[in-house]
Amino acid sequence: MSNQSTILQVENISTRFHTQDGLVHAVNGISFELKKGELLGVVGESGSGKSVTMMSLLKLLPMPPAEIVSGTASFEGQDLIQLDLDELRKVRGGKIGFIFQDPMTSLNPVLKIGYQLAEPLREHMGMSRKKARQRSAELLDLVGIPMAENRLNDFPHQFSGGMRQRVMIAMALACDPKVLIADEPTTALDVTIQAQIIDIVKKLRKELGMAIIWITHDLGVVAGIADRVAVMYGGYIVEEGPVEELYSNPKHPYTQGLLKTLPNLEGERAARLESIEGQPPNLHKKPTSCPFAPRCTHTMDRCRRENPVLIKRKENHKVACWWNPE
């Protein structure tokens, strides 16, 4: 996987929000790359900055209150952060598709599915009305919606949650994106429906070969589909590595703790769950120390003084932590 070419290179993205209670440091200098055809899982709890990072790339955040303080994101030879709105519109929904968490609020309730699907096709691909409709039906079929042609005339409320999320996927795929950003696409769904959606994404990936960034809080979901995983905490990527390496040999105390707190579905049942004590980080504070230091079991003086940087520990395995027992 390492010799594949990079499709998206993100450097040092920082985003903050100006709120009534002061500045919120949501994303603090994040860098990562995405290779062609790769599935990168981004894992973190609420407030870790995983969604804000990805939305910053396409400026999908309301500005103000949001402000992208620094960073570049090179995609096909251009820096997404520098693009003006007109140029961005060509990228959004075109070469970069986006799937949001809640399929209820991200579809327009008063427009027919057929219209909503055809819109990007006509906008980005310049298709005729008839051709766009035909392609829309194909897309619905692709994501496993039965009787696709007939359902084009339905409104979002006539679809169930799982079906709506399929429509969202179809929409994101409409213009053959090179990159698909899926923001918690299965979080609002039941497990059996989640399994359906994951199955579809796996299949589509094989067929269409796009690169995917899959944002989630569920370490289990990512374990089954990702090639590489980045773990976020307090607006930083704290650890990043190939999926098997990261799960079998986690290096950051947060990743280690997170994997230990999860109960198993098979094997020994732990008498007691290991827990990470303390509360999530306060993002109002200017990030000058390790965000995990107050909850960490290996905190040293340096952790409170200096923010660790993401450094390579092993081939492809990067960790941002001063504590290194090896």
Place this chain on the structure above:
Amino acid sequence: MTNKNNKALLKVDGLVKHFPITRGIFRREVGSINAVDGISFEIQEGETLGLVGESGCGKSTAGRVILQLIPATAGNVFFKGRDLTSLNMEELRKQRQQMQMIFQDPQDSLNPRMTVGSIISEPILEHKNFQAKERRELVEQLLISVGMNPRFTNRYPHEFSGGQRQRIGIARALALSPDFIICDEPIAALDVSIQAQVINLLEDLQEKYGLTYLFISHDLSMIRHIANRVAVMYLGRIVELASSQVLYSTPLHPYTQALLSAVPMHDPKMERKRKRTILVGDVPSPADPPSGCHFSTRCPRAEDRCFKDSPEWREVSQGHQVACHLV
């Protein structure tokens, strides 16, 4: 867990809850949503019974009907041998001291205009005749027992994080030293790193006060961890009930099997090897459930009789009950 003398604290017998669907200005009843469609089980003293199912299967409604927060359409609930469905409001109010509930969303279940102290002391004021000083001491004790600083009594819910708010909710449920607590998705709204804290707290409290839990959740891994026995619900009915050990190692009902195979595991190597049963379609509407077995429309093994006859609820081995024609 501590008490194994097999005394049923709670017995639910053929419990049914139908919500009417009405139409027109006379609110003519045109149908009903069969949220809970005849469920029966017992909970032994000191044990934790897990109730799992997907959204809309009726598990939360079941919890509410058991506490008689909403009246049952049919069936009985016996708590310590007393039929709750036959009690009047006043008797029920007294009975509720011994049965409490912890809700899913600590954001919505705490009054934002009340201080933590008054939230926790409200049930005490209502049911007990305590002096102000006694009350204050009890509230402080409760806060300590859920792992919070007793000086927080004058603060408001919004000053706390989700995990801390859930602790406040737990302290309130404990205020009258109940025997039985229904935990309705108590960790669903919390972050992963906070979930384990709350689960450990619930287990500690159970040990300390000998509590009995009905733990309602959609999280199968967490249920496996906390429950002694597990009941799986689908579209208003319990389809399988067994000890957690048996249910997770040898699930018999096709729905339980599919549900377990759908849960992602946090181990990439195992994930790659797993065989998934992917169910087709969606859960049918509880307003119009399929005839015969409720699961027949999605069951990969359904036969003719599954569409016609409701499967019988029977015991297949000691303590393992299932409702399926094919078992």
